[in-house]
Amino acid sequence: SAYTAELAQRFSNTALAHRTAQIANDGSQKLPQRIVASVLECLEAGTEMVHLTLVVAAWIAACAARGKALPEAHFTDPLDAALTELLSQQLPANETVTAVFDLAGFARDHAERQTLIEFVAVHLVHLRRDGPTLAFAALGIEGERQE
Numbered sequence: 001s002a003y004t005a006e007l008a009q010r011f012s013n014t015a016l017a018h019r020t021a022q023i024a025n026d027g028s029q030k031l032p033q034r035i036v037a038s039v040l041e042c043l044e045a046g047t048e049m050v051h052l053t054l055v056v057a058a059w060i061a062a063c064a065a066r067g068k069a070l071p072e073a074h075f076t077d078p079l080d081a082a083l084t085e086l087l088s089q090q091l092p093a094n095e096t097v098t099a100v101f102d103l104a105g106f107a108r109d110h111a112e113r114q115t116l117i118e119f120v121a122v123h124l125v126h127l128r129r130d131g132p133t134l135a136f137a138a139l140g141i142e143g144e145r146q147e
Contacts (some may be wrong), residue, residue: 014081024075027059028083028104036106036116043112051139053116057123058132060100079103093124 035055041047064087066072077083086099097120100106107113126135136142 023061024059026077027063027075028077028079031056031059032104032106039116040110040112040121043115050119051141053119054123054136054139054141056106057097057127060087060097060120060124061127061132067102084122093121093128094118097121097124 026115037050039049039052039056042052055082060123062070062075063077063083066074066084082103086103091099094117097117101108101113101117107116110116126138130138
């Protein structure tokens with residue numbers, strides 16, 4: 001889409017001092033209008049949205065990885081305390097996604113909510129089992145590994 005192309009161009013502009021972690025901040029507030037709404041539109045229209053649901057799963061996985069594989073302060077969210085408590089329970093993927101959606105209010109009362117949860121949960125299973133590089137590669141997404 002035009003938005004995706006614009007983002008790719010902006011992110012590749014080294015003159016912008018925009019940290020990836022800054023983009024990740026406040027995910028519970030940004031994802032509903034930037035990603036979840038788009039996924040719901042795609043579901044209603046019957047169009048492809050698998051990469052968008054991966055974004056939501058990756059955010060959940062990143063929240064769970066803070067303090068472990070990622071530094072604790074790598075990014076922040078207004079729901080940090082509640083997310084940390086919830087994700088420490090290490091629930092199965094579907095239960096985790098449902099609980100995060102309940103906590104953050106994602107797709108509340110939307111007819112396609114359960115379908116969205118199921119797509120996100122499948123990605124979360126792959127991210128937990130295979131890690132991000134293999135989970136992304138399975139969808140044909142490649143990138144350079146950043147250390």
